[in-house]
Structure formats: structure tokens, C-alpha cells
Amino acid sequence: MKRIVLVITLALFVLTGYSQPLTVRTKLIKYTNELMEVDLHIPIISGATNQAFQRNVNRLLRKQSLDLKREVEKQARENAVLSKKQGFPYRLHSAVSRFTVTYNKNGILSIPVTLYSYTGGAHGMTVKVPNTFDFNTGKQLQLSDIFKKGSNYKQVIIHEVITQIKKESDVYFDNAIDVVKNMPDNQPYYLTNNGIVVYYGLYEIAPYAAGIREFLIPFSTLQPFMKITLS
Missing domain, CATH: 3.30.565.40 (Fervidobacterium nodosum Rt17-B1 like)
Known part of the structure; x- marks a missing residue:
């Protein structure tokens, strides 16, 4: 048997x-x-x-x-x-x-x-x-489906996005960081071979001329929180 x-x-x-x-x-x-x-x-x-x-x-x-x-x-x-x-x-x-x-x-x-x-x-x-x-x-x-329940993944992503925003703060609206801090479970994202890219549409955190703003977070940063193996 x-x-x-x-x-x-x-x-x-x-x-x-x-x-x-x-x-x-x-x-x-x-x-x-x-x-x-x-x-x-x-x-x-x-x-x-x-x-x-x-x-x-x-x-x-x-x-x-x-x-x-x-x-x-x-x-x-x-x-x-x-x-x-x-x-x-x-x-x-x-x-x-x-x-x-x-x-x-x-x-x-x-x-x-x-x-x-x-x-x-x-x-x-x-x-x-x-x-x-x-x-x-x-x-x-959805973004939340990739990570373990109860894990601190969202705070890690938020921290990484805010760090990148601060490097070119003149591109963004004054309230951009506040918007990022309220990241929903279904935050738009896509996967790449190097990591997860979260992004914000036109006018969400920056003027039209700045385009869709994208932020790459490497898998190496997120791996401890992930329930799906990605590389």
C-alpha cells in the first residue's frame, strides 16, 4: 500500500x-x-x-x-x-x-x-x-498572498519604499510618505527575477510628469517573510 x-x-x-x-x-x-x-x-x-x-x-x-x-x-x-x-x-x-x-x-x-x-x-x-x-x-x-500570515512584511516594504522616496524627494507630492504608510493588502505589484516591484499610479504620490512610480524590493530583503519560494 x-x-x-x-x-x-x-x-x-x-x-x-x-x-x-x-x-x-x-x-x-x-x-x-x-x-x-x-x-x-x-x-x-x-x-x-x-x-x-x-x-x-x-x-x-x-x-x-x-x-x-x-x-x-x-x-x-x-x-x-x-x-x-x-x-x-x-x-x-x-x-x-x-x-x-x-x-x-x-x-x-x-x-x-x-x-x-x-x-x-x-x-x-x-x-x-x-x-x-x-x-x-x-x-x-495579491501582494499579501505571497507572505506568511502575521508576518511583518508590509512594514519592511513600506520602509524600503520610503527610503527610495527620500533619495529624490523633490519628485513626489508632500503627502507621498503618508500614502505609502497606509499601504493596503492589495497594493499593486509585480514580480521580477530580482524581487518584488510595488508601484503607484499617475497622481497617487507624484505629478503626472513623474509617471507611474515603481519601487523594487529585493527577494533577499523579503525572503524571511515569504511563504512562496521565489528567485
Whole structure:
């Protein structure tokens, strides 16, 4: 009986383990019409043993880009009508999405998606959507999911971010440190091969011109608090 259990356990490990990175391809949707230009790079994941979770992930990633297109398209129609009524020139709207595979090891995939929209006005808006998935457990990982319950990980991250802010304090709003001190459990982040990057969107802690502010915290600093092995 022990031998049978051992064989089953080993077989399960082979079936669910990820010795190779997942495959990520790009679906491109690109066109321009009288209302807007669309340039979407949508990631498509393959190679997972958990096919149901893989389908859910692909559906989510596709939705992020297509929702952007729909929102800009709706705004474009409304603004085109308004420009004719009020006699001001219509500016071509834009919906652009890009993704970067920042971590892809042992069934854990981090793939932030950047969404850019322009709907008239002085400048467009950029939003970075955090996407980190554990294909071993079939779960999307929030920042808190990476660390042991009750550990002091958040204070360590906050300390590291504040240290980096102080090195170029003139870039940030006066209340930037206060915002960082109130870091939520679902703080946006992504993984890299060197560590965890937490980030803040446009206007959150710095002016628009400063862009999305990102802070790398090395794995070596966070390892004592982590329940998931990352490297």
C-alpha cells in the first residue's frame, strides 16, 4: 500500500509541476477609423496543466484590453457628436494596451498590462494593471498572498519604499510618505527575477510628469517573510 501511495504522489508531482516557463503569445488588434486608433497587444497563455484556470486567466487578460477599447469607443462617439454640435475640432481618440512578462518560473506568472487611453484634452492616461497568477494553486495572487500570515512584511516594504522616496524627494507630492504608510493588502505589484516591484499610479504620490512610480524590493530583503519560494 505504501508503494502505491508513493507512486501516485510522484505521478501527481510530475503532472502538476512546472519545470518549464509557460508560453505567452500575442494577439494583435490594430486599426484606425474616423473616431479612434486601436492598438491592442493581448497576451495568450498556454502550456498550463490546469486548463480551466488557464482559460480564466486568458479571459481576464483579454477583457482588460477589450474593456479599454469599449470605454474609449463610447467616449469617442459622444465627443464626436458634441464637437459637431459645439463646433470645435474633434481629436482622434486612442486605446493602446501592452504587456510585459516580468516573471515566469515554476508555474508562477507575473504579467502586468499597461492600458493607455486618449479621449481629447491635454494628455492621455496610463494605467498599469497588476496580474500575478499561481498556476499550481489556480489562484490570482495579491501582494499579501505571497507572505506568511502575521508576518511583518508590509512594514519592511513600506520602509524600503520610503527610503527610495527620500533619495529624490523633490519628485513626489508632500503627502507621498503618508500614502505609502497606509499601504493596503492589495497594493499593486509585480514580480521580477530580482524581487518584488510595488508601484503607484499617475497622481497617487507624484505629478503626472513623474509617471507611474515603481519601487523594487529585493527577494533577499523579503525572503524571511515569504511563504512562496521565489528567485
